Amino acid sequence: MAIALLSQSHWSPPLHPDYMPLTSGFDYPAAAANSAKRFRDLLEAAPDSILEVEPGGRIVLCNAVSERIFGYSRQELQSMTVEDLIPDSSRGGHHHLREAYWKKPTLRPMGSGRTLLAQRRDGSQFPVEISLSPVQAEDGLHVIAIVRDATERKAAEEQIREVNQQLAMRNHDVERANRLKSEFLASMSHELRTPLHTIIGFTELLAEEAEGPLNDKQKRFLQHVHKDSLHLLALINDILDLSKIEAGRMDLHRERFNPKQVLLETLTGMQQIAAGKNVTLEERVSGDLHVFADRTRFREILNNLLSNAVKFTPEGGFVLVSAVKEGRKVRFSVRDTGIGIAAEDQEAIFDKFRQVSSTTRGVREGTGLGLAIVKHLVEMHGGNIHLESEPGQGSTFSFTMPLDASGGREEPLVLIIEDEPGGRELLASYLNPAGIRTEWAATGEQGLAKALELVPDAITLDLLLPSRTGWAVLRELTSHPLTASIPVLVVSVLDEDQAALDNGATAYLRKPLKKEALLRALRQHVPARFSTL
């Protein structure tokens, strides 16, 4: 049938030179027939509608897909003009476009950036993508229009948009739940501390014997009450801290500072207890090191590890704090000559409420939350914490903090998350000449890891990534305390500006991206680091 219909066309396909082997005794009619058949097979095998249109707009050739998507028979189509396939509303202007095409007949997509609509026989409309190319026919220049039914793609895009919207809404719900949780915690903490205030206060008043003398037994009882109410208070404070961390409501205020200074202050505060046990406190930390971290939280980490070390180190022992550079991090170690921790208990020691029984023998104070909090605080800084210990041989807790090697004046750093090497190089070639350092990651996983490790001044993020979608990366980046404040510039071919901004992107840049647009976005959104570009 296809052959019969094709023969109704005035035009037969030109023979391609490739189909004509230049051998003697060549059978031209047979070769021509063979070539025509291959051409028709090709035409019919195409997944898109193919229409050949003469300068007047009349359709002179079409394929089976054209029949299917427009709902006309081939005979009908070949007696129609392309305007008949255009919705009534936009039909009027089409002949102008057609005439304009003839002025510059090149291969190009039609109506780039806009959604084109076509009309079926039954009047219904559907989205299409059209690419046009000129072709030389017997009676002059024709145009081949390849028309793709974009219904499914548009539906898929719509679906993505909906899912993104749902995700944004869910994000919103999660945030609300988090806020309620922290409000609950605030009021819980208030309610618990209020009665503790009078319990501790009256206990202290009685112990001062202002209201009359106490015998030794009464004093001892009061000491028990006092000690346990202070323990309860510490527990409430730690739970509040941990809950804040777990609800993602603890923000880091990172700055460049000298850790030795904080360490010396912490050691001074610890000196009295250590001296009481005849435990020597020592530090071997270079005064030249600088870290980029939250000073208060760093102090909290040191305080916790040091007070543990002193607590579990017997009379006459020593506690040593040292620090070494480890790539872009500084590893701090707190070593003691204490009772040590058995291998089977080492994993559990960072768990909440786990005080390993064999190791805390005889030492029962502490909330069991300190190390869990320390681990969280270290990880919020993109670091890790390790324990090396043997029973009887002491313990070494070591943790990393981001090194600040900048001297305070480093050139800004942009992390490029993009799977295509060409895309990465293009962005780097825009940025490097402007004095901006670049690092890159080819997958979402890698991107997240590098963002945590490097804490760059800005991140460019492609949305179409292997392993983890750009959306997931975007959400993780904007919710992790260490990266939440880093501006994320989404660079994508997709049409997802709003969804990206809803999901926390700082700006949305469309590919193909021009150098000036990228630099302008950096200047605008990260003025502190890029204003001099």
Next chain:
Amino acid sequence: MVEQQKTILVVEDRDASRELLRIILESAGYAVIEAVDGRDALEIAQQTVADLVIMDVYMPFLTGFEALAGLRLLPGYNAVPVVALTASAMTGERERALAAGFAEFLTKPVNLARLRGLIRELLRTETI
């Protein structure tokens, strides 16, 4: 007594806490007037000008912030130091209290030595 006894107005809705403060302060040699909430405090303050006020932040009827604003409008109270006392441990609360004009911000459970030291200091500054 050489010096005239100083008077402290304690504003606290919880009986136990109010008594605790009274005992701590009286044993340190101060005269104590008690108010059970912010409204009560404003009524008492109209008759008596205290040398210092210690006030819970969360109370029925008037919060500590509102009571402080009310006190400042009363004759004699424009410069009396007012110490906020609260069991709340939320970040930012202290800054908010100091910005509102509280002289100091103490959290419950209160440290006896710190409370005594603070009051001594605030009242000494007053007499100079």
